[in-house]
Amino acid sequence: MTAPNGNSSNPTRRLKLLMSWEGFLLAVLCLVFAVNASMSHAFFTVANQINLFNLSIEKIIVALIMTFIIINGEIDLSVASVMGLSACTFGWLYHAGVSAGLAIVIVMGVGFVCGAFNGFFITRLGIPSLVVTLSTLIGYRGLARVLVEDRGINQFPEWFDALGQQPLLGPFPLSLIIFFVLFIILGFVLHFSGFGRRVYVIGNNAEAATYSGVDVAEIKMKLFIASSTISALAGLLFAARVGAVRGDVAQGFELDIITIVLLGGVSIFGGSGSLLGTLLSILIVLSLRNGMDLANITGHIQTGLIGLLLILSVLIPNARIYASRFLQAKPS
């Protein structure tokens, strides 16, 4: 990228990189970092960085798989409810006398079933994922409330709480390790495997994919199962980190998760985006929130700003398209 001998193609390549969404995100990230670092010396310490990740770890884990879903041209609004359902199922099972280890296995199974349920309606009955997951957003949350009603459940086994709250490997807690392992695996699957290519093809043109012999339904089904299963895992991590569950665990997280993914340059219409973009956007959103915390901006305003960011993340690329169209149209 920084070739010493500037040949003729290099400036355009450099410009292209700069003009790409990832380049833009990188610039924004540097800006946010600079502002944060100037506000507090503690910002760049390892402890703060890990803490910053840790506070939203469940969201960013789910954002990874949400990237796949949206590139595929679908949406999964039920993720936060699956997180809530899995956390509540765990609490309920554990307090009904099931051992924590077995409860974890069952909860992952619940996540699998939730995904298969979504996938069935989307792929077999052909109902848009927006509607299916909107109704399961309500439905799964409802089931979570049925399980725990208006109680709060806590007092999980010590090792379970410790996994969520204490560092496991060096300074890194389990959830952060899971995040990075998932990032590497999913990055490989999305960008270096046939499966990943098919995800893009379907997102670009599902009909063309069908005629090219891609089993669209199967891939969509797998993605929705993966989405819910990972959300169930995230729900467990939430329960471990907080050490208690309630009916409203993770409520409204879908907004943040979708915002992160779209800000990362994934098109809501499917077919384009990258996991690297999602990672950059995760870093931006987390640092931004951290910075707002440092600047004493309350949670409600943060949510509003994230909402604004969501709109801007689509508005800005649109504006760029208009601008380039305008510039191209002018000479002729």
Add this chain to the structure above:
Amino acid sequence: MVRFPIKFAPQNLRIFGLIVVLICVLLFFATQIHNYLNKDLFIRVSTSVAIMALIAIGQTLVILTRNIDLSVGSVVGFSAFFLGGLLTRNPNINPLLVVLAGVGFGSLFGMLNGLLVAYANVPSIIVTLGTMALYRSSLVQFSGAKSISTASLPQWLVSLPQMNVISVGGYDIRVTFVITLVVLLMAHFALTRLRGGRHFYAVGSNPAAARFAGINVNWTVFLAFTLSGALAGLTGFLFLARFGNITVVAGLGFELKSVASAVVGGVNIFGGSGSVIGAFLGAILVDVLDTSLVRWEVISEFWREAVLGALILLSVTADTLLSRKLLAISLKRTKSTQEQMATFQDSLTTRKGP
């Protein structure tokens, strides 16, 4: 092939089916809950539907154009709060002005949504998911974490929900219910009889075709969002009148319930088909289920949400499968007509031939 005694348009079939389901639900709970079918149920459901149906009508207008408005709950809350603050400071404002203020306030929010969706080409799910959060957090900021209480409101507003237009044998028809009915009839008339109303359907069925037909698609979408915002503003007024005590969480979750009402009422989520009457019936069904499940002793009231989710999914599935079947039937019909035409033409050519 099934032949109905009366020629049913798919639209009417949906409404007919919905009424049947509603009656079944009422009869079922009548066997389960002691002293269920009485005037209290009517009054309770009609007052609470008055609120939900209004936003369901607005939501229907938006969904018809192939969009969705998830910000209505926040607009309802903000409008209720705004009007509450307004009345606390100036208790002597003319009631009509208050209503107009609510409508105007709500339509401003709707316009912002509409601008972003129609003219900046941002998908409505993104815009309204964003503005849902944005409006809510503005409300929190605006309110300064205070709440509106009944005591600070003028008497006419507090007594409005109990006011009757007419009472037939103990069945009170409340003013709020009549307001909603008037809006419903106006919306129904506009959608079925006015050119501008038909544009909503045209845009939702096929935006490209609508554009070629000379319809201003962007304007229609903008109008749908503005009207949805205006109705949410009006709902804010009714909400304030009904509850009196308004906190910053007012109207939370209304967006999902309004989508649920519309979808259960047979409004196609792909746009282009559905009716406000259906959405109104959908709102009634959702509300009847909601209030009845609380009173039903067999299961805990915590099942409400889960049942609501299942109900939406069920009705969308039924609707999709049904409309697919109807499409297949109508295709078969056109096909057979085409075949008849073809044979007719063949016979003509053979007769003409040497």
